[in-house]
Amino acid sequence: LAAIWSEVLKVEQVGLHDNFFELGGHSLLATQVTSRIRQRLELEVSLRSLFESADLQTFAQAAGQGSASQAPAFTVVDRSQPLPLSYAQQRQWFLWLLEPDSAAYNIPSALRLKGELNIEALRSSFAALIARHETLRTTFHQEGDQAWQRIHPASDFDLAVETVNAEALQARIVEETAQPFDLEHGPLLRARLLRLSADDHVLVLTLHHIVADGWSMPVMVDEVVRLYAAHCQGIAPQLPALAFQYADYAAWQRQWMEAGEQSRQLDYWRRRLGDEQPLLELPTDRPRPLQQSHAGARLDIGLERELVEALKATARQQGVTLFMLLLASFQTLLHRLSGQAQVRVGVPVANRNRAETEGLIGFFVNTQVLDARFDLRTTFAELLQQVRQTAVQAQAHQDLPFEQLVEALQPERSMSHSPLFQVLFNHKTENPGMAQELPGLRIEGLDWEERTAQFDLVLNTVEHGAGLSAILTYATALFDPATAERLGGYWRNLLQGICQDSGQRVAQLPLLDAAELVELQADVQRYPSAECAHVLIEAQVARTPEAIAVAFAGQALSYDQLNRRANRLAHKLREQGVGPDVLVGIAVERG
Numbered sequence: 001l002a003a004i005w006s007e008v009l010k011v012e013q014v015g016l017h018d019n020f021f022e023l024g025g026h027s028l029l030a031t032q033v034t035s036r037i038r039q040r041l042e043l044e045v046s047l048r049s050l051f052e053s054a055d056l057q058t059f060a061q062a063a064g065q066g067s068a069s070q071a072p073a074f075t076v077v078d079r080s081q082p083l084p085l086s087y088a089q090q091r092q093w094f095l096w097l098l099e100p101d102s103a104a105y106n107i108p109s110a111l112r113l114k115g116e117l118n119i120e121a122l123r124s125s126f127a128a129l130i131a132r133h134e135t136l137r138t139t140f141h142q143e144g145d146q147a148w149q150r151i152h153p154a155s156d157f158d159l160a161v162e163t164v165n166a167e168a169l170q171a172r173i174v175e176e177t178a179q180p181f182d183l184e185h186g187p188l189l190r191a192r193l194l195r196l197s198a199d200d201h202v203l204v205l206t207l208h209h210i211v212a213d214g215w216s217m218p219v220m221v222d223e224v225v226r227l228y229a230a231h232c233q234g235i236a237p238q239l240p241a242l243a244f245q246y247a248d249y250a251a252w253q254r255q256w257m258e259a260g261e262q263s264r265q266l267d268y269w270r271r272r273l274g275d276e277q278p279l280l281e282l283p284t285d286r287p288r289p290l291q292q293s294h295a296g297a298r299l300d301i302g303l304e305r306e307l308v309e310a311l312k313a314t315a316r317q318q319g320v321t322l323f324m325l326l327l328a329s330f331q332t333l334l335h336r337l338s339g340q341a342q343v344r345v346g347v348p349v350a351n352r353n354r355a356e357t358e359g360l361i362g363f364f365v366n367t368q369v370l371d372a373r374f375d376l377r378t379t380f381a382e383l384l385q386q387v388r389q390t391a392v393q394a395q396a397h398q399d400l401p402f403e404q405l406v407e408a409l410q411p412e413r414s415m416s417h418s419p420l421f422q423v424l425f426n427h428k429t430e431n432p433g434m435a436q437e438l439p440g441l442r443i444e445g446l447d448w449e450e451r452t453a454q455f456d457l458v459l460n461t462v463e464h465g466a467g468l469s470a471i472l473t474y475a476t477a478l479f480d481p482a483t484a485e486r487l488g489g490y491w492r493n494l495l496q497g498i499c500q501d502s503g504q505r506v507a508q509l510p511l512l513d514a515a516e517l518v519e520l521q522a523d524v525q526r527y528p529s530a531e532c533a534h535v536l537i538e539a540q541v542a543r544t545p546e547a548i549a550v551a552f553a554g555q556a557l558s559y560d561q562l563n564r565r566a567n568r569l570a571h572k573l574r575e576q577g578v579g580p581d582v583l584v585g586i587a588v589e590r591g
Contacts, residue, residue, distance in 0.1 A: 008032045031353050037066075039355040039356075041063075043066035045062070051392050074243075074244050076243075076244060079247075082148045083149040084149070085140065085147050086363065086401075087404055088401055089149075091402075092105060093210065101180050106206050106452070107206070107209055108177035108206050108450065109204075109205045109217050110445070111202070111205070111443055111446060112444050113442075114200055114442045115199055115440045116440040118228070124231050127156055129220065129223055135212070135246040135361055136189050136207075137151060137153070137155075138188070139152065140183045162195065163196075164196065169196065173194075173204055176192050178452075181208040183210060188210065189205070190204075205217075211363060212361055212363060213365035214365060215352060219360070220361055221436075228438070243356065244357075246362035253401075262404060265399060266400055266405070270408065272371070275409075277420060278342065279417065280338055280340065280421070280456070281340065282334070282338050282456060285480045291416060292416060292418075295451065295475070296452050296473050297484070298473045298474075299471070299481070300470070301470040301471065301472055301492060303492070307495060310499035311326075311498075314499050324391055328380070328383050330491065332380065333490055342372070343372050344370070344371045345371075345423050346368070347368050349365065349395075349398045351364045351366040352364050366398060366399070367402040372387055377505065379506065380502050417456070421455075423459075424459070426458065428463070453474060456474070456478055459471075459491075472488050493511055493512065494509050497510040537562075540559055541563045544559055545558060546560065549561075549562040
């Protein structure tokens, strides 16, 4: 176990007294540990036991109680037979059929290449990469009610090269990454080299989500760099052989799920999420459109180093990971904004809990629906323990494809929002492999302003050497930039309040900053507290009966008209037996 853990952490050794929980709190590292234990020791060890172990010795005792792995072994499927899609690919295919011209599910990346660049070696490296990974030369087609994969032979790679000036760089990246893909004809990987000068280039990579995920990007970059170095030196690339491909995983996933794992995990999620699938109703600047436009913008939220250190200290004190604390803080923000007692947030998981999948490019990532429940007495410390338990339990049921969960729970389908959740939280640790040095050439990641949004809001947080960065992506059909700025400020204020006293009730944590409080207090008007609302409105009717009371979509009612209508409705309700404390349901058009 020490050897496996040291290998994952890339350190020489792990001691018995290392803070195992804090390390295990990184779900990516924890997943790699359990997948290697499954492969080498043929034991199923729960992520929960890893999260709850204080040191290596405690974890060894828990691992000793593990059961034999029940999952089927990976096998290479016959390529002459029709190749099924994975469950995640199946949903992507359906979404593409609905909107073939959408770029909402493009995965873009940009790399800055500074130094002497061998363009032919780079082109050959991509050709070798595509020959190595079948998913990069796969297209999709429909036969009757069934969709299938079609793997094409390896061929030369078209690396587009063009010259741009620095002022047009950002716009050119946005334009390139916003081009849709044709899933039936491919290719589903595009690479365009933008030449700024003889020793300064930007490599723009775009893939469709149906063939890749976030984990795939550093795998691809690392292998291209190694292939490029070998081509420049005129030697054969030394990459480990791939025993399996994504098509083998897709067949394995269906075999495993259909053998009973699907029903086991689905039972948990049914109990957890119940029969009601509420929509998260945030205060937006505009009504939700009938169909998502997927147009988005991003806001960088600055977090000072002192605040980040205080957050980490609070997480340690409460016995949770930084991920759990940040998730709880985001759910608190959504609760305070919506007023809803239950808040659901989508959280992506790598879903590469088999060692055979770690080095593959493909669409493995899964999405979990993590909920939090609030009442007026809930303290943030209590919420943290609730979130901790929910996250740990979800890790033990992370394999059920989100697509199957949607199909089983049958939420009301709508083109205006995503099913089961409308807001996503994604926390990760920065991958240092994205910045690499080659003789005469430095490769580093390049940031730019993406303009797509798959959900109403997405909060991305990244741990890195310099601290913690946060990006809020928002749907521009719903939110204005000024509103996004306020939301970012509210979240930052919540974090500061949490660090000052995590025992506060959630309802009492600070949301507004001092300037907003002063502005709001300046507008305070006193109303007679002894009078009911309808009495105050009737007094206004007596004072200004002809004044406009309400207006919408070209129609308006005066106070007198409004009062008459209200009275007619009140009498009708009283005839039906309605009196004080009787609930009356209403059904009206949005407006």
